[in-house]
Amino acid sequence: MDRMPAWADAVLVPLISLLLAALLSALVILGIGENPIEALKLMVEGALLRSAGWGYTLYYATNFIFTGLAVSVAFHAKLFNIGGEGQAMIGGLGVALVCLYLPWPHWSLALVAASVAAALFGAVWAFIPAYLQAKRGSHIVITTIMFNFIAAALLNYLLVNVMKPEGQQDPATAIFPAATHLPTFQDMFATEAMPLFRGSPGNVTFFLAIAACLVVWALIWRTRLGYEIRALGHSESAARYAGISPVRTIVIAMLISGALAGLMGVNTAMGEAERLVMNATEGAGFIGIAVALMGRNHPIGVFLAAILFGFLYQGGAELALWTNIPRELIVVIQALVILFTGALDNMVRMPLERVFAARRRAARKTPAE
Amino acid sequence: MDYNTLLQVLDSTVRLATPLLLACLAGLFSERSGVIDIGLEGKMLIAAFFSAAIAAMTGSVWLGLGAGIVSAVLLSLVHGLASITFRGNQLISGVAINFLAAGLTVLIAQDWFGQGGRTPSLIGGGRWGNITLPFADTLSGVPVIGPLYAQLISGHSLLVYVGFLMVPLTWWVLFRTRFGLRLRAVGESPEAVDTAGVSVVGLRYAAVAICGLLCGIAGSYLATGLQAGFVKDMTAGRGYIALAALIFAKWRPWHALGACLLFGLLQAVALRYQNIDLGGITIPVQVMDALPYILTVVILAGFVGKAIPPRAGGEPYVKER
Numbered sequence: 001m002d003r004m005p006a007w008a009d010a011v012l013v014p015l016i017s018l019l020l021a022a023l024l025s026a027l028v029i030l031g032i033g034e035n036p037i038e039a040l041k042l043m044v045e046g047a048l049l050r051s052a053g054w055g056y057t058l059y060y061a062t063n064f065i066f067t068g069l070a071v072s073v074a075f076h077a078k079l080f081n082i083g084g085e086g087q088a089m090i091g092g093l094g095v096a097l098v099c100l101y102l103p104w105p106h107w108s109l110a111l112v113a114a115s116v117a118a119a120l121f122g123a124v125w126a127f128i129p130a131y132l133q134a135k136r137g138s139h140i141v142i143t144t145i146m147f148n149f150i151a152a153a154l155l156n157y158l159l160v161n162v163m164k165p166e167g168q169q170d171p172a173t174a175i176f177p178a179a180t181h182l183p184t185f186q187d188m189f190a191t192e193a194m195p196l197f198r199g200s201p202g203n204v205t206f207f208l209a210i211a212a213c214l215v216v217w218a219l220i221w222r223t224r225l226g227y228e229i230r231a232l233g234h235s236e237s238a239a240r241y242a243g244i245s246p247v248r249t250i251v252i253a254m255l256i257s258g259a260l261a262g263l264m265g266v267n268t269a270m271g272e273a274e275r276l277v278m279n280a281t282e283g284a285g286f287i288g289i290a291v292a293l294m295g296r297n298h299p300i301g302v303f304l305a306a307i308l309f310g311f312l313y314q315g316g317a318e319l320a321l322w323t324n325i326p327r328e329l330i331v332v333i334q335a336l337v338i339l340f341t342g343a344l345d346n347m348v349r350m351p352l353e354r355v356f357a358a359r360r361r362a363a364r365k366t367p368a369e
Numbered sequence: 370m371d372y373n374t375l376l377q378v379l380d381s382t383v384r385l386a387t388p389l390l391l392a393c394l395a396g397l398f399s400e401r402s403g404v405i406d407i408g409l410e411g412k413m414l415i416a417a418f419f420s421a422a423i424a425a426m427t428g429s430v431w432l433g434l435g436a437g438i439v440s441a442v443l444l445s446l447v448h449g450l451a452s453i454t455f456r457g458n459q460l461i462s463g464v465a466i467n468f469l470a471a472g473l474t475v476l477i478a479q480d481w482f483g484q485g486g487r488t489p490s491l492i493g494g495g496r497w498g499n500i501t502l503p504f505a506d507t508l509s510g511v512p513v514i515g516p517l518y519a520q521l522i523s524g525h526s527l528l529v530y531v532g533f534l535m536v537p538l539t540w541w542v543l544f545r546t547r548f549g550l551r552l553r554a555v556g557e558s559p560e561a562v563d564t565a566g567v568s569v570v571g572l573r574y575a576a577v578a579i580c581g582l583l584c585g586i587a588g589s590y591l592a593t594g595l596q597a598g599f600v601k602d603m604t605a606g607r608g609y610i611a612l613a614a615l616i617f618a619k620w621r622p623w624h625a626l627g628a629c630l631l632f633g634l635l636q637a638v639a640l641r642y643q644n645i646d647l648g649g650i651t652i653p654v655q656v657m658d659a660l661p662y663i664l665t666v667v668i669l670a671g672f673v674g675k676a677i678p679p680r681a682g683g684e685p686y687v688k689e690r
Contacts, residue, residue, distance in 0.1 A: 028473075032480035080460055128666075138669035139678070141407070141460050142616060145609055146662035146669075153659035161653060289464060326479045326486060331472030335465045343451035343462030350455075 004349075004356045010301075014294055014341055016348050021336035028332055034325055042322055043315025053314055055185050055200020060284075061310030062202070062267045063088075065209040067288025068306050069216050070261035072297035076220055077253035078233040083129060083144025084261040085285025086151030087122040091262025092269040093155065094121030096163070096276035099176040099269075110180040115208065115266050122262015123255040125151060130254030134247040140254070148285070159278055172277040182271045203271035209306075212260060213299040219256070229253045261285060283331075290334050293342040309334070372513070376520045378637050383525065384595055385640075386633025387532040388413065388587045392611035393618070393625045394539050395583035399445075401543065401620060402576030403556035403681040404452055407463035408444070409584055410608025411470030416441040416588025418474040421488040421599035422481060424495040430593050433495065434528075437592075438585030444470065445581030446574075453573045456685030467608070475601050486601040488592075497526035497594040528590040533626075535583065540622040552576055556679035559686040569686045587611075613665035620679060632661045 004012075026036035047053045067084040074081035081087075094117035104110035129143035159171040168174075182204050185197035220226040231239040232249045240246060268280040287309055294308070295301025316330035340348070392409045399406040416437035424433030444466055451462035475486035482488055502523035509519035543549035555562045555572045563569050591607075592599045610632050617631075618624035638645070639657035646652075 028476065032476055080458075082460070082464065132666070132670050136669075136671050138666075138671065142612070143666055143669055145407070146613065146666050149606060149609065149662045150659045150666075153655040153662075156658075157653050157655040160655075286464065286468070289461070293461070324479070326475055328472040328475035328479075328486070331468050332476060333472075335468035335472055338461060338468065339447075339451065339465035343457035343459075343465055344455055346455040346457055 004353055008352065008356065010296055010298075013345070013348055013352065014296060014301075016352070017340035017345070018294065018337065020348070021333065021340045024336050025329070025333045029325065029329070032325065034323060039319055039323065039325060042318055043311070046318025046321075047311045047314035051185075051196040052198050052200045053318075055197040055202035056314040056317070057307070057310040058185070058202040058206050059200065059267070059272065059310070060313040061306045062206045062209045062271075063264050063281075063284040064287050064291045064306035064309045065213060065303060066264040066267070067261050067285050068291030068295060068302040069212055069288075069299065070257045070259075070285075071288040071292035072295065072299075072302055073216060073220070073229070073260060074253055074257040075292055075297045076226075076233050077229045077250060078236075079130075079133070079250065079254060079257075080141050081126065081144055081254065081257045081261075082141050082289065083126065083147050083258075083285070084264075084288045085281050085283065086144070086148035087125045087258045087261035088264040088268075088281045088285050089151045089155050090125040090265075091118035091122035092265030092276050092280055093158070094118045094262065095265045095269040096173050096176075099180040100163075100173060104177070104179045107180055107182055111182060111204070111208075111266070111270070114180070114270055115263060118262045118265040119259035120262070122265070123259040125262070126254045126258025127251070130251045130258075133254075134250040156278065159276070163276070170277070172273075173275045175275045176270065180270060181274055184271075201272040203267070205267040205271045208263070208266065210303070212263065213303050216260070217299040225249075225252065261288070287334060289342070290338045294337060373516070376516055378634075378641060380521050380524075381637040381640065382630060382634045383521065383529060384633075385636045386629045387529045388591050388595065388607055389611045389614055389632055390626060390629040391528075391532045391535065391583050391587035391590065392608055393614045393629050394535050394622065395580040395587065396612055396615045397539060397543075397620060397622060397625060398552070398576045398583070399580035400615065400682055401556045401679055402552050402573050403559060403679055403684065403686070404449070404573055404577055404580075405459045405463070405678075405683045406445075406448065406577075406580060407460060407612060408448055408466035408470075408608075409580075409611050410604050410606070411463075411467035412441040412444050412581060412584035413588035413591065413608050414467075414474055414602070414604045415444055415470040416585040417592035417603055418478060418488070418588075418599045420585075420589035421491060421592035422478070424491055424593050425482075425489050425598070428494045430491075430495055430497055433593050434586070434589045437589035438582055441585035441588060442578055442581035445577045445584070449574050449577040452685065453570055453577070456687065459683050459685075471602060474599070478599065478601075488599040491593060491597045495593065496597055497528060497590075499524045499526055500530070526590070526594040528586060528594050531586060532590070536622050536626045543622065548575075553679075556681055559681050559684075563686070563688065573686075584608075610661050613661050616665055616678075617661075617668050619668075619677070635660050 029036040029039050047057045070084050071081055095114045098114045098117040129140050129147055132138035132143055133140040163173045164171060165174040185202040190196040228244045228249050231244055232246055236246055264284060269276045291302055291305040291309055294305040312330050312333060316327050319325045320327040392413055396406050396409050419440040420433035420437030423436035424430050448462050448466055451457040452459040478486045478488060505519045505523035509515045551562060551567055551572055555569055559569045591603060614625060614628035614632055617628040635657050639654050643654050
């Protein structure tokens with residue numbers, strides 16, 4: 001077999017893909033008449049050199065960790081869950097219901113309940129596509145895309161016609177009660193002498209996201225269920241032969257995936273806006289695809305990729321603020337990352353495999369002579 | 370609802386169905402050849418931008434159409450490169466293409482026009498004029514049929530007629546020509562086509578290019594026919610509705626026409642009426658927005674006739690050695 005060593009597969013291929021994406025992005029920036037080095041400097045300054053910048057970076061990263069994990073759990077079962085966006089929207093709905101209509105004495109209790117509700121709502125939204133895929137063979141990519149739009153319409157209806165308080169203009173719920181407000185990094189780490197993370201939305205949900213990484217790692221590589229999910233992803237016929245029920249495994253994998261995407265609602269609704277707004281997800285469900293691809297479906301990779309995208313998001317906002325480069329630059333970078341690490345993977349992999357095969361042949365020859 | 374209102378709703382149905390129809394037929398070519406395309410949205414969007422931008426600069430709607438088609442075909446070749454040559458995941462490539470178009474259009478629009486990601490409004494020769502078919506004015510006095518002919522059938526821009534003519538043309542190409550037979554075969558069983566000595570790669574690239582061409586016309590119509598200029602994200606999910614229509618039509622051209630007219634009607638009704646009162650029960654406008662997607666899920670679920678996609682769809686072809 002002309003395979004590459006594991007380190008090349010896990011590190012070298014994504015790194016080269018990332019470099020290609022970065023190179024093309026730099027060309028795009030040059031193309032619109034701006035200086036890519038200056039742009040990068042501004043992004044680093046705005047996102048990483050100030051604690052408030054980190055507060056934003058980690059806030060965005062929290063969203064992307066959840067959606068990235070969601071996509072990767074589904075990928076392990078060879079399912080492409082493109083519906084993270086809708087699942088996160090509905091997850092946010094669960095958070096809003098818990099925060100608005102139940103009395104909470106303390107944020108920690110509210111956080112637990114809201115997380116359960118977000119995961120539950122997200123999982124429910126993933127259930128129908130999962131069931132249809134497992135039982136009736138309806139393509140899950142198409143059904144989850146459709147469910148994104150249905151979720152948007154449902155949320156639009158609920159916010160405009162049902163949950164909007166009397167006399168308010170914008171489609172959003174009332175502000176959640178103060179007892180449910182989550183502590184931000186500023187509340188947790190800033191002191192009189194050290195005013196850290198001032199005004200940034202990063203909050204305690206970040207630690208929930210880290211916990212989710214650990215749980216997903218344990219689930220996928222240390223439990224029987226995880227084994228079944230991976231087995232199904234590698235070969236359905238082999239899994240079936242080993243007595244694994246594809247229907248059950250597909251549905252469970254998608255429920256976990258939907259629950260993870262739903263959990264993102266905790267961060268946006270409870271952690272940042274402190275109410276449920278339209279478009280709270282801001283495409284994070286789709287960025288989860290880029291994050292999962294770049295992170296090679298491993299929680300550590302997902303975590304690092306999410307931080308990178310968090311940096312890109314915050315840096316992109318800084319660029320839009322100080323230069324003539326619109327925020328959409330980040331969308332282009334995201335597209336290039338998805339293209340190179342996902343769709344054009346073989347373009348990087350094939351020549352690399354050839355290089356490694358040639359080296360191995362050479363290495364085998366030398367001692368013989 | 371009186372006759373005139375009905376005609377107006379149907380008229381706007383035709384206008385709104387046109388971009389859906391063109392994009393749907395675009396997807397039909399691609400998917401019939403075994404290349405799944407969820408990047409219809411992106412290709413329409415980039416074509417909408419470039420046709421509006423070039424039309425705004427040159428004042429010629431024809432040059433705009435050309436630019437829109439070229440940009441959409443280029444994007445579809447990227448999809449071809451990823452999914453045919455490098456045998457990558459076609460779904461992921463489609464997602465990437467949608468984002469690429471969403472980002473690039475705003476980026477370039479801001480650089481060229483500095484109006485926050487839109488093009489200047491198109492005037493005069495930069496837009497498609499409405500064509501008045503012969504005798505439309507003379508016949509408009511005739512009861513019932515006159516207004517029907519004058520308002521519904523006559524008085525659309527050229528691209529609307531192009532879109533509707535594409536339906537029989539697509540049917541003819543796919544089901545009455547050698548190319549069409551081979552194209553359908555390559556989507557069902559590429560190994561058979563390969564054994565017969567016909568290039569699988571060539572056929573699929575041809576299908577993907579046709580897909581780009583039709584998406585180009587669709588996007589061009591959006592920005593220079595339906596509306597007067599490009600605004601950010603102006604496709605607004607139409608590429609996905611076209612995809613839904615394609616499944617709804619079970620990958621058949623005439624059924625695609627029906628599906629697109631149905632979804633166009635839903636859009637037209639949602640545009641005209643905010644909420645519909647049906648004897649005490651009010652249907653909120655969001656139901657109209659969601660209905661195409663709900664119907665597609667129902668069809669996909671196979672409860673009302675099963676939608677079976679081309680068998681080799683999504684599978685890159687690897688020659689046996």
